[in-house]
Amino acid sequence: MKGKLLPFEKLYGDLVNQSMQTRWMNKEQAEKYSLEEMAKWPAWRDKAAQMLERLQH
Numbered sequence: 001m002k003g004k005l006l007p008f009e010k011l012y013g014d015l016v017n018q019s020m021q022t023r024w025m026n027k028e029q030a031e032k033y034s035l036e037e038m039a040k041w042p043a044w045r046d047k048a049a050q051m052l053e054r055l056q057h
Contacts, residue, residue, distance in 0.1 A: 005043055012038065012048075031055065 005011075012034055019030035032055060038048035 008044060008047055011044070 015034040015037065016027065016030045019025050019033050020027060023030070023033070025033060032052070035048045035052040035055065038044040039052060041048075
């Protein structure tokens with residue numbers, strides 16, 4: 001996958017699963033944490049921020 005971004009959904013799902021396994025989070029916590037982290041990444045900043053905003057309302 002030289003030079004190509006992974007699809008948002010795949011990256012998000014992988015990060016959620018990794019967070020649950022390594023950080024002892026439940027799914028809800030891992031989803032929120034993953035979106036907060038992805039919101040810091042330039043490629044996913046806008047989409048993650050929108051999803052995080054929906055999660056919090």
